[in-house]
Amino acid sequence: MEEKILKEARLRVNRRHFLSKMSVGIGSVALGSLLIPDLFKQGLTGNPELDAVIPHFAPKAKRVIYLFQSGAPSQFESFDYKPLLRTRMGEDLPASIRGEQRLTGMTANQSSFPLVGSYYDFKQYGQSGAWISDLFPHTAKIVDELCIVRSLHTDAINHDPAITFFQTGAQQGNRPSMGAWLSYGLGSENENLPGFCVLVSKGKGNGQGVYSKLWTNGFLNSVHQGVQMMGGPDPVLYLSNPRGTDMASRRKMLDRLAELNEMQHEEFGDPEIIAKVQQYEMAYRMQTSVPEVTDLSKEPDHIIKMYGPECLVPGTYAANCLLARKLAENGVRFVQLYHQGWDQHGNLPNEMAGQAKDVDQASAALVMDLKQRGMLEDTLVIWGGEFGRTNYCQGSLAADNYGRDHHPRSFSVWMAGGGIQPGIVYGETDEFGYNIAKDPVHIHDFHATILNVLGLDHEKLTFKHQGRRYRLTDVAGHVVRDILV
Secondary structure (H helix, E strand, O other): OHHHHHHHHHHOOOHHHHHHHOOOOHHHHHHHHHHOOOOOOOOOOOOOOOOOOOOOOOOOOOEEEEEEEEOOOOHHHOOOOOOHHHHOOOOEOOHHHHOOOOOOOOOOOOOOOEEOOOOOOEEEEOOOOEEEEOOOHHHHHOHHHEEEEEEEEOOOOOHHHHHHHHHHOOOOOOOOOHHHHHHHHHOOOOOOOOOEEEEEEEOOOOOOOOOHHHHOOOOOOHHHOOEEEOOOOOOOOOOOOOOOOOHHHHHHHHHHHHHHHHHHHHHHOOHHHHHHHHHHHHHHHHHHHHHHHOOOOOOOHHHHHHHOHHHHOOOOHHHHHHHHHHHHHOOOOEEEEEEEOOOOOOOHHHHHHHHHHHHHHHHHHHHHHHHHOOOHHHEEEEEEOOOEEOOEOEOOOOOOOOEOOEEOOOEEEEEEOOOEOOOEEEOEEOOOOOOEEEOOEEHHHHHHHHHHHOOOOOOOOOEEEOOEEEOOOOOOOOOOHHHEO
């Protein structure tokens, strides 16, 4: 039956098909490079999506692990110490400080904006003397490895556009995510694993949803889309062979499918046909590589102790941090973790303590694990959410059941390794923690800096789509050179 289908396809000769047969078509070159990987390594195909893309300048980092804290953790209970908020507890936020800042619908109708200090104490750590909340004792121990940025700001005030902005450089959907841009610009270091992997965990607090649009390829070739991995025996959906299919029959099926796809590409010229073949071949190779990489049972006892016992529970934040190290170790270019549960509009003192306990030890362990393996120098680790939290109270202050609303004007993240200066604090907020007082960093600046340490000029990493050249930083962004090594 399959021979009959192939024969009929070969008989379908039209002008496009005839002309493509006069020379080696791009589809044949691309397909040949997939089936025989070393065949065309010394030459270019002529297609920017298939050619090897070298960095614009010498990179300081080879890969990124992004520990995204979905829901936006409060900077006032983590990394931005503001003692004034305690001394003026319950007083109304001065109108001169709030200015014309847009508010969400959850607090816009409040009759007053009572200031509220951190429920938890802070102490200074490391040579930098950085103030760290008591909620993060493990992070405090590695503070000399961190660059804490306290002056990040964004344009979005609600979760969906804010997290989309962080991940794609735009508040609307259908733009390529950061990981997709890196896959497009740098390719993969391991042909048996995707260049961009996604891990999701849930905390005990109020969660905001994360969706596949956050790791989409957008208008880039679909080979650059993030591949989500999950806990359990099948970490990637539909990767295992169906019952009754062995590897030999799978290989035969893929070879025949590739022939049909090549004919389709020669007839229609759709680059997504080649992308499908690439995905089929990647999935075939992943059937061997993924089970080995995702097996955490062989990790030594001292590593388990470092990350904590939850690292042996599939799908937890600790397990995902350990898996992220293994993926990075095996050549995955961009590993994106999402940990949900940071949206504390109420019951902040209790919920945030639980969230911090979930992530503190494993986040610090990841940094130290990379360092002891000699990987921190060329691996950039990022920790933070989509915006900050207000310095004023949402809910009942008297009952210690208060929360904090969204605050895009100033918030904190930390970065480690990968060409970023260790042991520094960059940027300042005012004494109320409401406005940036020194060294503001916009999301576009943040993205430009990440691309820079990977050897990519954010103004040159572009893709032409519907008549316009797009980039991760849109038409803005400056590299924050003061935090680079």
